[in-house]
Amino acid sequence: MIPKILFVDDDRNILDSFRATMHGLRREWKSRFASTGxxxxxxxxxxxxxIVITDMKMPDMDGCKLLRNVADMQPDTIRITLSGHSDMQSLLKSAKHxxxxxxxxxNTDVLIGTIRRMMDLRPVLTDHKVRGIVTGLDTLPVLPDLYIEITHELNKPEPNLQKLGELVKKDPGISTTLLKVVNSSFFGFYGSVSCPARATILLGTDVLKGLILGVNFLQELNTDILGPYSIEKLWEHCLQTGYLAKEICSLMDKDEKTVTDCFVGGLLHDIGKFVFITEMNKKYQEVLEHVREFGGPVIDVEKKILGVSHAEVGAYLLGLWGFNExxxxxxxxxxxxxxxxxxxxxxxxIHAADVLQHELIPHTKGYVFSEFNADKLASAGLLKHINDWRAACNNLLEINDEEK
Incomplete structure (x- = not known):
């Protein structure tokens, strides 16, 4: 069955431009159009x-109200809002639907690319349990203004990498982390990099966005609520999982884009934990206390107490925030x-890097982490690679430790 998309905008010229764009794609999608909510x-x-794609500001019914109704009427429909850049931050804080x-x-390429990406992510974005958790939060996790500005620049037909570097320089925490990552032995660039703009070019925009998210959560968290739980160790685990995933992917002779995606995926694989700690700290304390008293792995306890895991919630939000599928x-x-x-x-x-990082650099004494999914690795013929991956990752961590 051909997917159906509904476009909503009170501006007839914009609606006509959607019609013209979608006419050429009529074999891929069926499109309908409405001028009011x-x-x-x-x-x-x-x-x-x-999919429903709506303008934010309409006289009879704004986009947020319309999409609340869409969520009630057709909860598995993907919902997209078009809005001016100046409104974006306030929307991200409040529009949970x-x-x-x-x-x-x-521009047309961004629109079509977004529709295709949302279609690919539909199993993630329509997960009923995850959606229930996210829509139950008082507010969505607040994205930093820097992230919004950078995303806005990236969505231009010809993004200015020099301007991206200048934006990064505004935030000392982001700038310092970016330079630390680009100059680490894990990336292996020749020569020292001291310019954030140059670091942005070398690392790429998805890496930049991932680092901005991680550092922002690190800076905004109230560590007083965490007890003995170390958010710094969690961030270090995420960074090193990214490095190790990149190494494993390189060992398997994958292309440069896939290797970079592995670093970003590893960097963000536990972003859901940051969200739980930030937005559900009292409830997540139950998870942490249960793990300390009875053992883990954490993901099993999350599913038992919360009904969903950090992996599912993190992926849902990354899809919302525009990361590739x-x-x-x-x-x-x-x-x-x-x-x-x-x-x-x-x-x-990512799976192997996560396990190996916990194994090679234990989080705390007695910490129970998830083990290798031996059945799935065996079905892919990968168990024979585990020892090689372990040796390469251990060597990488030792080299980095010597450089500190």
């Missing part, structure tokens, strides 16, 4: 849609490996 609801009462935000004006799926499946083919995939790399 009420008209959109009438169409939704008569047919099911895979939107899966994706796009800046207006939105490969990274989102790596995070979502990094424990279960349920999306993995019977050959090596980047998700295998």
């Amino acid at each position: 009420q008209e959109a609801l009438e169409q939704l009462s008569k047919a099911e849609f895979d 939107t899966h994706q935000f796009l800046s207006k004006p939105c 490969e990274i989102v799926k790596m995070v979502y499946y990094h424990h279960s490996l349920d999306n993995c083919a019977e050959t090596f995939t980047p998700t295998h790399a």
Whole structure:
């Protein structure tokens, strides 16, 4: 069945431009159009849609109200809001019923690319248990203004990498972390890099976005609520998992983009834990106390107490925040490996890196971490590589430790 998309905008010129764009893609998607929120609801009462894309500011019913109704009427519909850049931060704080935000004006390539990515991510974004947790939060985790500015620049037809570097320089914490990562032995660039703009070019924009998210959560967390739990160790684990995933992916002779995606996926694989600690600290304390008293792994206790895991919630939010589908799926499946083919995939790399980092650098004495998913690794013919991966990762960690 051909997917159906509903576009809603009170500006006839914009609606006509959507018609023109989608006409050329009519074999891929069926498109319908509405000029008011009420008209959109009438169409939704008569047919099911895979995606609804709406303008934010409309006179009869704004986009947030419309998408709240869409969520009630058709909860498995992907919901996208178009909004001016100046409104983006306030929307991200409050609009829990939107899966994706796009800046207006939105160029055709970004629009089409977003639709395709959202279709690929539908199993993640329509997970009922995860959606229930996220929509139950008082507010969504607040993205830093720097992230919004950088995403806005990246969505331009020709992003200015020099400007991205200048934006990064505004935040000392981000700038310092970016330079630390680019100059580490894990990346192996020749010569010292001292310019954030140069670091941005070398590392790439997805790495930059991942580091911004991680550092922002680290800076904003109230560590007084965590007791003996160390958020700094969690961040160190995330960074090193990214490095090790990159190394494993390189050993398997994957291309440069896949290797970079593995680093970002490893860096963000536990982002859901930051969200739990930030937005559900009292409830997550139950998880941490249970782990300290009875043992882990943490993911099993999360599912028992919360009903969902950090992997699922983290992936949901990364999809909402615009990360590519490969990274989102790596995070979502990094424990279960349920999306993995019977050959090596980047998700295998994240899974192995996560286990090996815990094994090689124990978090705390007696900490029980998730073990290798031996059945899934065996079905992909990868068990024979584990010792080679372990040796390479251990060597990498030892070299980095000597340089400190």
